[in-house]
Amino acid sequence: MNLQSAMHPAGPDGERIAALSWLLFGGGGAIFVLVMVLVLVAVVGGRWERRLLGSRRAIVVGGIAFPVVVLTALLLHTLGLARAIGLPLAGGEPPLRIEVVGHQFWWEMRYPGTLPDGGIVTANEIRIPTGRDVMLEVTSADVIHSLWIPALHGKIDMIPGLVNHRRIRADEPGVLRGQCTEFCGAQHAMMAFYVMAQTPEDFAAWLDQQRLPAAEPDRPILALGRQVFGAAGCGGCHAVRGTEWNARIGPDLTHVGSRLSLGAGVLENHRGTLAGWIAGSQDLKPGNRMPSFAAALDGQELRAVAAWLESLK
Amino acid sequence: MQVVGFSPMLNAIAGLIVWAAHFLLVYGAQATVCWRGLAGATLWGQPLVPAIVLGLTALGLVAVALIGGRAWRRLHSGLASQEGEEQSQFTLWMSLAVTLMAALAMVWEAVPVLILPPCG
Numbered sequence: 001m002n003l004q005s006a007m008h009p010a011g012p013d014g015e016r017i018a019a020l021s022w023l024l025f026g027g028g029g030a031i032f033v034l035v036m037v038l039v040l041v042a043v044v045g046g047r048w049e050r051r052l053l054g055s056r057r058a059i060v061v062g063g064i065a066f067p068v069v070v071l072t073a074l075l076l077h078t079l080g081l082a083r084a085i086g087l088p089l090a091g092g093e094p095p096l097r098i099e100v101v102g103h104q105f106w107w108e109m110r111y112p113g114t115l116p117d118g119g120i121v122t123a124n125e126i127r128i129p130t131g132r133d134v135m136l137e138v139t140s141a142d143v144i145h146s147l148w149i150p151a152l153h154g155k156i157d158m159i160p161g162l163v164n165h166r167r168i169r170a171d172e173p174g175v176l177r178g179q180c181t182e183f184c185g186a187q188h189a190m191m192a193f194y195v196m197a198q199t200p201e202d203f204a205a206w207l208d209q210q211r212l213p214a215a216e217p218d219r220p221i222l223a224l225g226r227q228v229f230g231a232a233g234c235g236g237c238h239a240v241r242g243t244e245w246n247a248r249i250g251p252d253l254t255h256v257g258s259r260l261s262l263g264a265g266v267l268e269n270h271r272g273t274l275a276g277w278i279a280g281s282q283d284l285k286p287g288n289r290m291p292s293f294a295a296a297l298d299g300q301e302l303r304a305v306a307a308w309l310e311s312l313k
Numbered sequence: 314m315q316v317v318g319f320s321p322m323l324n325a326i327a328g329l330i331v332w333a334a335h336f337l338l339v340y341g342a343q344a345t346v347c348w349r350g351l352a353g354a355t356l357w358g359q360p361l362v363p364a365i366v367l368g369l370t371a372l373g374l375v376a377v378a379l380i381g382g383r384a385w386r387r388l389h390s391g392l393a394s395q396e397g398e399e400q401s402q403f404t405l406w407m408s409l410a411v412t413l414m415a416a417l418a419m420v421w422e423a424v425p426v427l428i429l430p431p432c433g
């Protein structure tokens with residue numbers, strides 16, 4: 001519940017932003033009521049009240065001075081809040097760096113420095129340890145996208161050729177959801193991702209698991225799946241660490257079986273949905289950059305490749 | 314005293330033009346500096362982005378002060394009414410009000426550089 005709600009914050013920055021929202025709702029509501037009362041007075045009030053409302057002084061005070069003072073105060077308050085959101089939180093540890101690259105219509109997440117020669121790469125989910133600052137370094141591989149995890153932070157644009165930074169932090173373990181918030185093409189609406197906040201121990205265990213290369217097939221159907229993957233040309237777009245395939249056009253599939261969703265939040269992740277996605281990705285998410293393979297693979301091959309990908313935990 | 318150069322209509326919106334120019338230059342300068350990776354650069358010992366933004370804002374404020382001041386003087390010299398043109402009274406008031414609004418807007422636009430890091 002409330003996976004993706006700015007009104008249900010899950011971290012210190014989200015709380016600040018929610019507090020600002022309530023201030024705006026409350027203040028805006030109060031001013032609205034005040035104006036409505038004045039309108040009522042203007043309609044039903046006596047001559048004296050009406051003359052007062054129409055006086056030059058009322059216009060200067062109520063129509064000019066009041067808005068200027070209120071808006072200036074709000075501006076300064078908001079800027080102070082924006083500043084606080086950018087500053088490192090107490091806790092000593094340097095922030096964990098995660099690079100996020102927007103693609104039409106999916107997200108690439110990289111954890112630099114987690115492998116001797118670079119770092120692990122995953123897709124469509126951000127795993128973070130609780131209670132620690134995480135610095136998202138965001139950019140785009142094609143058009144402008146925007147990253148927003150409403151429970152944690154404000155929107156941050158992903159601009160080709162530019163790296164933007166956003167510090168996030170989650171207090172409690174749990175699953176949240178984020179969304180692309182800058183129209184980026186046909187499947188912009190189906191460009192979501194999950195955020196999984198884990199205790200530092202669980203996070204470290206997950207990282208250790210992700211560091212491993214893809215598991216070797218230990219059953220004939222899995223071996224067949226791996227073979228189909230190569231024969232069908234999947235490796236021309238996808239990387240699977242520990243194999244000969246290292247293309248970066250589509251998501252890294254080294255541990256695709258361990259992910260929370262497929263197709264950037266479109267499907268749950270299991271063997272059935274994997275097969276469905278491979279056979280009919282253009283029906284599920286028309287216009288995305290992966291062709292459907294329904295015509296290229298027979299039932300046996302489809303089952304095998306789905307089983308193999310599922311086994312890549 | 315005769316107003317030279319501006320037609321009354323142009324005079325009335327001159328404050329808006331200054332504001333628009335300020336907005337464009339501030340936006341462009343900040344984007345260019347950050348794109349070039351010059352967030353840490355300085356100008357005469359001051360951080361670059363605040364220096365540019367505050368300099369442009371000072372220029373803009375001087376410009377609207379001149380425009381507004383001239384409108385104010387004309388309004389109070391009685392010249393406008395002597396000419397018997399109500400139009401002219403109106404455009405002078407408009408000019409004055411617009412310059413005040415532009416001044417406020419430019420100050421609001423400049424405040425963030427005093428509070429936030431220049432390049433996010």
Ligand SMILES: [Cu+2]
Binds near residue numbers: 103146183191
């Ligand atoms: Cu997008």
